[in-house]
Amino acid sequence: MSTSFKGIAVVTGASSGIGAIYADRLARRGYDLILVARNHKKLDEVAKRIAGVTGRAVNAIAADLNNKVDLARIETLLATHSGITMLVNNAGVGALAPLLQSDVDEMEEMIELNVTALTRLTYAMVPAFVARGGGTIVNISSIVAITPEILNGVYGATKAYVLALSLSLHKELADKNVRIQAVLPGATATNFWGAAGGSVEQLPNQMVMKSDELVDAALAGLEQGELITIPSLPDVADWQAYEAARQKLIPNLSLNVLPARYRLSAAA
Numbered sequence: 001m002s003t004s005f006k007g008i009a010v011v012t013g014a015s016s017g018i019g020a021i022y023a024d025r026l027a028r029r030g031y032d033l034i035l036v037a038r039n040h041k042k043l044d045e046v047a048k049r050i051a052g053v054t055g056r057a058v059n060a061i062a063a064d065l066n067n068k069v070d071l072a073r074i075e076t077l078l079a080t081h082s083g084i085t086m087l088v089n090n091a092g093v094g095a096l097a098p099l100l101q102s103d104v105d106e107m108e109e110m111i112e113l114n115v116t117a118l119t120r121l122t123y124a125m126v127p128a129f130v131a132r133g134g135g136t137i138v139n140i141s142s143i144v145a146i147t148p149e150i151l152n153g154v155y156g157a158t159k160a161y162v163l164a165l166s167l168s169l170h171k172e173l174a175d176k177n178v179r180i181q182a183v184l185p186g187a188t189a190t191n192f193w194g195a196a197g198g199s200v201e202q203l204p205n206q207m208v209m210k211s212d213e214l215v216d217a218a219l220a221g222l223e224q225g226e227l228i229t230i231p232s233l234p235d236v237a238d239w240q241a242y243e244a245a246r247q248k249l250i251p252n253l254s255l256n257v258l259p260a261r262y263r264l265s266a267a268a
């Protein structure tokens, strides 16, 4: 594996779980790092460990992406730091309870982090990448983007947003050398579950991926040029068939002729 210098990767939510593994793997691939999360102590520990092992420059910035002032600080960094070549939009929280058992204020906070913060960081990053002739954005979505029935519906909807935005950005930025990848993890053994009020131990073991294997697979997908990476999916042909079915719908989704099934008969 080449370890030539690849610029700076910014990883949000890097104090634990998937984000901390991304930080480690990207440093080993030759990126210097800027790590973002709220917990300064944990973030510093991750940064020191990775810098010690890899010798790369690793900066930790404590920021609450649900706080407008902190978020603006990170947006400014992304828009102005010319060394940044990759953004991993990973920070996110989830929920497990259905609508009747969940609190709408908590849902709003989740939307602010999973959707609003990710959108604002992307809006800060993309013009800078376009101006510099390229860059890479990795968006951590989830399999619940396409299976919202599995967990809390608002959580699934936030991840469907991430998938939709990624598909659109890929098309919009195709000729600007800005790479987009959306990663759709299935259940992964991280703090996510405890933070969402559950426990990963309650899931059947065969459904749960280790976070290091998840990230290694996601980076393999990135290096293979994938737009969508579903690390758990055994046969990529199944995703391709799903996507082909979606593409087949497109020419028929906006027409000025009513299909026969909706034409009311004169007698009715």
Ligand SMILES: NC(=O)C1=CN([C@@H]2O[C@H](COP(=O)(O)OP(=O)(O)OC[C@H]3O[C@@H](n4cnc5c(N)ncnc54)[C@H](OP(=O)(O)O)[C@@H]3O)[C@@H](O)[C@H]2O)C=CC1
Residues within 6 Å of the ligand: 012, 013, 014, 015, 016, 017, 018, 019, 036, 037, 038, 039, 040, 042, 063, 064, 065, 066, 090, 091, 092, 093, 094, 113, 140, 141, 142, 143, 184, 185, 186, 187, 188, 189, 190, 191, 192, 193, 195
């Ligand atoms: N684990 C799973 O089963 C799956 C997870 N995902 C997604 O993966 C991503 C990473 O989660 P995962 O590693 O599993 O869980 P973790 O709880 O381990 O990581 C979440 C990260 O986000 C950070 N974070 C949370 N809130 C904020 C905030 N307001 N501002 C800044 N950072 C914040 C946390 O750090 P801190 O508390 O220090 O701020 C932490 O570093 C999420 O987007 C999640 O939705 C997707 C599919 C499956």
Ligand SMILES: CC(=O)[C@H](N)C(=O)O
Residues within 6 Å of the ligand: 094, 142, 143, 144, 185, 186, 187, 188, 192
């Ligand atoms: C699919 C999952 O189980 C996961 N926790 C997620 O965050 O989407």
